[in-house]
Amino acid sequence: MTDFGAIDALLAGAAKEVPLPSAEERRTLREELNLSRPRLAEVLGVSPSTVAGWESGRDPSGEVREKYAYFLAGARTKLAAETAETAELAEPAEPLTAHIDPATPTAPADPTAPGTTEDPDDVGHLAAPEPCVLCGQPAHHQVAGFPQHLDPAECETAVPRETAEPTAPAAPTPARREPEPSRVDRPARPGRPPRGVPVVPAGRRLKTTDTPDLIGSAVAAALAEHSGDVEAATKALVKRAIPDAMALLDHSRKGGRYDVIAHPWLPDVLRKQSARGADQIWEARPKWARPELPPGEHEVTALDVNGAYLSALKTHLPLGQLEHSTGDHHDRRRAGVHLITPPEWEHDAYLPNPIGSRDEPGPLWVTEPTLRLLLRVSGPAYGLCDPPEIHESWTSGATEGLLEKFRVALKDARDRAIAEDDEVTLDYVKAMYAKFVSTLGESNYNRELYRADWMHLIRAQAFANLWWKAHRAYDQGLMVVRAMGTDEFHVVGDWRAVFDEGRGVTEVKVKDVYSVGAPHPAD
Known part of the structure; x- marks a missing residue:
């Protein structure tokens, strides 16, 4: 009798090689991103001379070909987006005070209307x-x-x-105390009702203009107000981090194609079951430790991921109202939450489960980043598990770049603060992105944006990013010992050969070094 499983495996392994652009375009894409051959070679796990060969006409094969093709496709997309953004910024800007x-x-x-600049x-x-x-x-x-x-x-x-x-039934908007006004200069909104009148704005689209340095201006004003007292200025800035983050979001969305829908209707799975309870979404937070270590004593380095939530702002976020669908199908143009039966994970001895630390069997509601992680690791490039089974979904059309300008503004301010040893700005920026994420759900501290779906997706993206770092460590020959929360994983081995050390968001820093296991007995 025919072994259909063996035939399926044969067909999966007989896939055509990923097409690559011409040698000249490969070199052009790398150079236009200001990437050196050694840097690209390090990421792909090859030598600089190998990359030079690819840019001269030789073609890679196997898994490294897929990685190289993935880089080239991403480089092309990034350059196209930057070109479009440059063209958009070249249009006449509206005054800073122009709000809708x-x-x-x-x-x-x-x-099709005369005078439009839309493509x-x-x-x-x-x-x-x-x-x-x-x-x-x-x-x-x-x-x-x-x-x-x-x-x-x-x-x-x-x-x-x-x-x-x-x-659909709209969630009631409870009367809450107005948030503390931001000290970052925010243009007045014409036609706004008197204070105390509940308002549910339809969106946060604003007109095109350049984004001023709101962060630098706020820090300078706080230091001046507190006569250079660093501690007092930092405390004041952190206290108003939420409204200031919303002001920065408003400015970063100027000229954006889509509205930020501030108070959408959400399905019951995204609503708290009680006042102090939780909703039904599983974020896949890891809390994993390797069950056994090889005999002998091992030096373990605990590594800390910088700006985990800041990096996670780059994730596929739903644009509009979530719509219900059923069936085992995933549309990559949409994002939301999904009821799935996760696959069995047989690698817990050396890698954490992508679904996180969960003991209960059966279906559960997961976010878009978790589902995409499972689909990727179950695909032919990795083959670590079976695909998850999707039962139903709540999704909307999505984009990965909705918060990108907001994220970049925070990242750039953070980078400058590190370079200038500016701890005031560093603490302020950290409070802005951390509190922004933590108050996206219905919160007494942020009435301007109720997006519980976004909160779950951003958190889950941070957990997925950590999983990929653990997998990269394992793939490069390190022994992964622990993975916890959004930003911590422990390894044994020469981790500096795999990760860059530093305080940047693409780097890691040492949190602790300790020994585990018994030393080998003396001969």
Whole structure:
């Protein structure tokens, strides 16, 4: 009788090689990103002369070919995005004080109208109406591949939720104390109701303009206000980190294609079961320790990942209202939460489970980063487990770059602070991104943005990033001993040959060094 499993394995292993661009384009892509051959070679695990050979016409094979193709595709995408952003910034800027009233935000301009700067190739007609990524109602056009209304009168995000016809039960907005006003200069919003009147803004889209150095201005003002008292200035800045982060988000979204929907309707799985309880989402937080070590004494280095939540801001975030679907299918153009049955994990002796530390069997709700991690490690490039089974999903059209300008502004400020030994700015920036993530769910400290889905996705992305660092350590010959939380993993071996040491977000720093196991007996 035919062994169908063996045939499937044969077919999986007979996949065609990943196509590569021309040798000239390979070199151009690397050089335009200002990457040296030694740096690229180090990441790919080859020698600089090998990279030079690839850029002269030789082709790699096997797994390294897939890695090189992945780098080239990513480089092409990054350069294309930077080119588009440069063209967008070249347009005439609006004054810094120009804000759109939250009660009447605008929808994307009709690209066929005279004088528009939108790329007509990015907008098209749909053969049949599809749900708008912003409001969920039928739309006849698509923008960048996502169904979306072009006329603000048609889109439900164009009017306040209080006057719009709801498409799903809206969560009540409890009356809460207004947040402390930010001391970062925030332009006044015209038409804003008096204080104390509950408001649910439809979105956070703002007009195009350059982003001023809000972080540097706030630090300078705080130091001046407290007569150079570093401790007092830091305390004041950390206290107002949340409203200042929201001000920075507003400025970073100027010119963005999509609204940041601040108070969307969310399904029950994303709602707390009680006042002090949790919702049903599993974030895959790791708490793993290697069950056994080889005989002998081992020197273990505990490594700390810098800016874990800051890096995790780059993740696929849903743009509009989440929509329900069923079936074992994943659409990479969408993001949200998924009910899955996770696969069995047979590598716990040396690598943590991508699903995190979970003892209970059966289906569970996971986030987009966790699902994508499972799908990737179960694919032919790694083959570490079976694919997860997807039962149902709540998703929306998504983009990985929604918070990218916000993340880069924080990262750049952090890098400057480290270079200048500026601990005030460093503490301020850390408080901004950490509190931003922790208060995205319904919080008394941040009434401007209720996105429990984003909070779970960003946290889960930090956990997924840590898992990949542990896998990289294992893949490069280190012995992984522990992996915990968002930013800590312990290894045995020459870790400096694998990771760069430092305080940058792409680097790691030593948290502790200790010994485990009994020394070998003397001969």
